[in-house]
Amino acid sequence: MAAEESGLVLPAEHLADHVTAEDGNVTVAEHEGGVAQEVLTPPVNESFKWYIIHAYSGFERKVKESLEGRIQAFGLQNKIGRIMIPTEPVTEIVNGKKKTTEKVFLPGYVLVEMDLDNDLWHVIKNTPRVTGFLGTGDKPVSLTEEEVGSILFRTDVSSEKPRLKIKFEKNESVRITEGPFANFNGVIDEINEDRETLKVMVTIFGRSTPVELEFGKVEKVV
Numbered sequence: 001m002a003a004e005e006s007g008l009v010l011p012a013e014h015l016a017d018h019v020t021a022e023d024g025n026v027t028v029a030e031h032e033g034g035v036a037q038e039v040l041t042p043p044v045n046e047s048f049k050w051y052i053i054h055a056y057s058g059f060e061r062k063v064k065e066s067l068e069g070r071i072q073a074f075g076l077q078n079k080i081g082r083i084m085i086p087t088e089p090v091t092e093i094v095n096g097k098k099k100t101t102e103k104v105f106l107p108g109y110v111l112v113e114m115d116l117d118n119d120l121w122h123v124i125k126n127t128p129r130v131t132g133f134l135g136t137g138d139k140p141v142s143l144t145e146e147e148v149g150s151i152l153f154r155t156d157v158s159s160e161k162p163r164l165k166i167k168f169e170k171n172e173s174v175r176i177t178e179g180p181f182a183n184f185n186g187v188i189d190e191i192n193e194d195r196e197t198l199k200v201m202v203t204i205f206g207r208s209t210p211v212e213l214e215f216g217k218v219e220k221v222v
Helices: 058-074 118-125 145-152
Strands: 026-031 036-039 050-055 080-084 087-094 097-104 109-113 130-133 173-176 187-192 197-204 207-214 216-221
Touching: 050 058, 050 145, 050 207, 058 109, 058 145, 109 118, 109 145, 173 197
Parallel strands: none
Antiparallel strands: 026 036, 050 109, 050 130, 080 109, 087 097, 173 187, 173 216, 187 197, 197 207
């Protein structure tokens, strides 16, 4: 059954720009137009299917670690394949400096490749911080490779720079940190969230002048 039949709705803004994956999970293929695209490598076991596990929000990585531990403890190496958490790079401004980190962009979702049966269902379900599977009742719904790829990768934005996790407001005072106007203070006049740019009014030689700047080239004046 396809994911859309199970009621899984993935807004466009939640599709991945990037995904954290272990070596061997992802390959780069060349598609029409010569554009490189990340794709999942084929499963090592033809019986493996992809499932979405619901976890406590913020504990996705802990759940992944717990599952990996259970694979070893219960000898499930032949029943469970890849465990993946969709993430994207987010750039934050910390003390005036850019810092890029990997952030989970689908909170509470862990993708697991496995040959699911009743015993394995109970092992997964009883893993700490796991609340259940995607599906109805006790019947998990598997996803196709294409559906998993659509969650993990988005080719039309894969080459974009990391988005900045910072909020600006009109009439807010900022200091320019880069470029010819570095160290000038100004007031935000316009904000373009899509382009991640600001129009800042800067006083130059006694005259208020609009300057367009990227989010990452200013810092808030505290």
